[in-house]
Amino acid sequence: MTDRGGAFDIVCLSANHWSGLPTSKQHLMSVLAATHRVLYIEPPIDAFSVIGRRRRWPKLRGLRAVGENLWVLSPVSGSVRSAPDRRLAYYRRLAPRVQRAAGTLGFDRPVVWSFSPEHEGCASLLTASVRVYQAADEPAAMSPDPDRTSEMERAHIERSDLVFVASESLLEARKHLGDVRRMPNAADRRHFSRVLTGNPDASLETFVAALERPRSRPEALPSAGGPLVLFGGAAYSWFDVELFVETAELRPDWNIALVGPLGREASQARLPANVTAVGRREYDEFPLFVAAADVCIMPWRLDRFTHNADPIVLYEYLLCGKPVVSTPFPAALEHGNMVRTSSTAGGFAAEITRALELDRSDEERLARVEFGFSCTWEKRAREAERLIADALASRAGAADPARSSTASGEEGSP
Numbered sequence: 001m002t003d004r005g006g007a008f009d010i011v012c013l014s015a016n017h018w019s020g021l022p023t024s025k026q027h028l029m030s031v032l033a034a035t036h037r038v039l040y041i042e043p044p045i046d047a048f049s050v051i052g053r054r055r056r057w058p059k060l061r062g063l064r065a066v067g068e069n070l071w072v073l074s075p076v077s078g079s080v081r082s083a084p085d086r087r088l089a090y091y092r093r094l095a096p097r098v099q100r101a102a103g104t105l106g107f108d109r110p111v112v113w114s115f116s117p118e119h120e121g122c123a124s125l126l127t128a129s130v131r132v133y134q135a136a137d138e139p140a141a142m143s144p145d146p147d148r149t150s151e152m153e154r155a156h157i158e159r160s161d162l163v164f165v166a167s168e169s170l171l172e173a174r175k176h177l178g179d180v181r182r183m184p185n186a187a188d189r190r191h192f193s194r195v196l197t198g199n200p201d202a203s204l205e206t207f208v209a210a211l212e213r214p215r216s217r218p219e220a221l222p223s224a225g226g227p228l229v230l231f232g233g234a235a236y237s238w239f240d241v242e243l244f245v246e247t248a249e250l251r252p253d254w255n256i257a258l259v260g261p262l263g264r265e266a267s268q269a270r271l272p273a274n275v276t277a278v279g280r281r282e283y284d285e286f287p288l289f290v291a292a293a294d295v296c297i298m299p300w301r302l303d304r305f306t307h308n309a310d311p312i313v314l315y316e317y318l319l320c321g322k323p324v325v326s327t328p329f330p331a332a333l334e335h336g337n338m339v340r341t342s343s344t345a346g347g348f349a350a351e352i353t354r355a356l357e358l359d360r361s362d363e364e365r366l367a368r369v370e371f372g373f374s375c376t377w378e379k380r381a382r383e384a385e386r387l388i389a390d391a392l393a394s395r396a397g398a399a400d401p402a403r404s405s406t407a408s409g410e411e412g413s414p
Contacts, residue, residue: 006389007035007036007037008036008110008111008129008388008389008392009036009037009038009039009102009105009107009108009110009111010029010032010036010037010038010039010110010111010112010113011039011041011098011102011107011110011111011112011113011126011128012025012029012038012039012040012041012113012114012115013041013091013098013112013113013114013115013116013119013122013123014026014029014040014041014042014043014115015043015115015116015136016042016043016115017042017043017045017074018040018042018066018072021233021234021260021261021283022188022283022312023136023312024134024136024166024185024312024377024380025040025115025136027186027188027312027377028377028380028381028384029070030067030070030377031377031378031380031381032381032384032385033067033068033069033070034069035069035385036069037069037070037105037107038069038070038071039071039072039073039098039101039102039105039107039110040066040070040071040072040073041072041073041075041094041098041122042072042073042074042075043075044075044076044077044090044094045074045075045076045077062074062075062076062101063101063104071101071105073097073098073101075094075097077090082143082144083144083145084117084118084143084144084145084148084149084152085148087116087118087121088117088118088120088121088152089121090118090121091118091119091120091121091122091123092121092122092125094121094122095121095122095125095126096125098122098126099125099126099127102126109127109128109129110126110128110129111128111129111130111131111132111388111392112126112128112130112131112132113132113133113134114131114132114133114134114156114160115133115134115135115136116139117139117149117150117152117153117155117156118152119133119156120152120155120156120159123156123159124159129392129395130161130162130388130391130392130395131159131160131161131162132160132161132162132163132164132384132388133156133157133160133162133163133164134163134164134165134166134183135153135163135164135165135166135170135174136166136185136310137166137167137170137305137308137309137310138170138304138305138307138308138309139153140153140304141303141304141305141308142237142305154177157174157177157178157180158177158178161391162179162181162387162388162391163177163178163179163180163181164180164181164182164183164384165180165181165182165183166182166183166184166185166309166310167182167184167308167309167310167330167331168182168330168331168334169307169308169330169331170182170308173308181387183380183383183384184310184375184380185310185311185312185315185375185380186312186315186375186376186377186379186380187312187315187316187318187319187372187375187376187377188316188376188377189319189372189373189376189377189378190376190378191283191287192207192287192316192319192320193207195284195287195288196210196211196287196288196291196320197210204369204370204373207369207373208321208365208366208369211291211320211321211365211369215288215291215292217292218285218288218289218292220276220278220281220289221255221257221276221278221289221292222255222257222274222276224255226253226254226255226274227254227255227294227295227356228254228255228256228257228292228293228294228295229254229255229256229257229293229294229295229296229297229352230256230257230259230289230290230292230293230295230296230297231244231256231257231258231259231260231296231297231298231299232259232260232286232289232290232296232313232316232317233259233260233311233312233313234260234261234263235258235260235261235262235263235266236261236263236266237263237265237301237305238300238301238303238305238306238309239263239265239266239299239300239301240299240300240301240327241265241266241269243299243327243343243344243345243348244266244299245269245270245271245272245275246345247299247345247348247349247352248271248272248274248275249272250345250346250349251274251349251352251353252272252273252274253274254274254352255274255276256272256274256275256276257275257276257277257278257289257293258275258276258277258278258279259278259279259281259286259289260278260279260280260281261279261280262277262279286316287316287320290316290317290320290322291320293320293322294322294323294356294360295322295323295324295325295352295355295356296317296320296322296323296324296325297324297325297326297348297352298311298313298314298324298325298326298327298332299326299327299348300326300327300329301327302327302328302329302343306327306329307329307330308330309329309331310331311331314326314331314332314335314339315372315375316372317372318335318338318368318369318371318372319368319369319371319372319373319375320369320372321365321366321368321369321372322368323340323355323356323359323360323364323368324338324339324340324355325339325340325341325342325348325351325352325355326339326340326341327341327342327343327348328341328342328343335371338367338368338371340352340354340355340359
């Protein structure tokens with residue numbers, strides 16, 4: 001690997017498209033690109049889905065620059081299969097193309113950072129200095145063959161030098177496999193601060209003052225009287241549509257907003273009159289929607305996926321000082337008094353009422369903001385950098401026995 005003053009190159013095999021809803025993959029790689037060169041590999045996209053969708057046409061160019069030190073490679077496939085072994089085989093076939101793209105950019109033995117078990121097919125064939133695997137959620141929960149996906153993940157962990165997991169539940173289930181470390185999710189403090197204060201590096205005091213200032217609601221939100229209860233993010237398979245609808249029906253005097261894309265079940269549901277489905281919004285707008293809410297909610301199903309999740313939006317809610325009501329999955333319970341929980345519609349509505357009445361003092365809001373302010377992607381990236389640097393140094397020492405021997409002799413000298 002070329003020595004660039006401590007900087008290293010990264011090939012990121014991602015499970016999310018660069019232009020999609022921001023996840024830990026985009027957040028971390030955006031931060032790391034300030035210091036390191038990053039090649040971000042998108043998941044495969046079906047060629048037929050590109051035709052007629054102009055916003056997807058840039059993917060046809062394959063390798064493209066999207067920022068300083070940051071490139072995206074968009075593989076377009078004839079067909080995209082979901083079976084684990086088919087995806088593993090796909091990534092094996094993709095490896096030579098990724099290696100060529102890395103070579104074009106001058107990457108020499110980069111850090112290979114993967115996010116899905118099937119990425120082993122590609123990662124194992126790349127010339128890497130250090131291999132990192134990160135489980136942002138439970139991969140088996142969304143797999144058509146959970147047992148095979150879990151088997152593939154175990155093998156991927158064993159062949160990785162560093163393993164990060166997002167939640168305490170993921171850590172508990174994997175710590176026996178090796179040196180597995182927790183890297184919780186975070187809030188994009190600089191982004192929220194830029195939108196809400198005009199300064200990405202605003203102080204805590206300035207940020208709190210901006211939250212306290214009266215501001216007009218985004219036009220897409222209902223303007224009628226009554227509190228605004230907001231769900232932000234994707235209402236996909238983990239979103240409990242039945243619980244949400246029953247809760248909304250119990251309190252027709254509330255204005256309830258869904259801000260983000262809707263999955264099939266949510267889009268087909270008959271939503272009560274007091275619910276506004278705002279739909280997908282630009283990420284630049286999202287802080288304005290959260291700042292306008294009186295209470296933010298997370299009516300997630302209680303299943304294998306949510307048991308292991310660590311939702312980014314929860315950190316964003318708390319960063320904006322909002323009272324939060326959620327179903328009682330582990331990551332919600334982890335935040336103690338900052339997040340109220342219930343698993344029934346009646347209990348959920350009652351907890352929202354209590355949040356509106358009891359959780360809006362200056363002291364409680366400040367505690368939530370301070371927590372969110374402390375959980376940043378910059379902090380997560382710096383910790384990952386430190387661990388990768390240690391792994392690189394360890395490898396360099398192992399590759400140079402004479403240097404290791406000399407260093408040992410020096411340490412033992414009087």
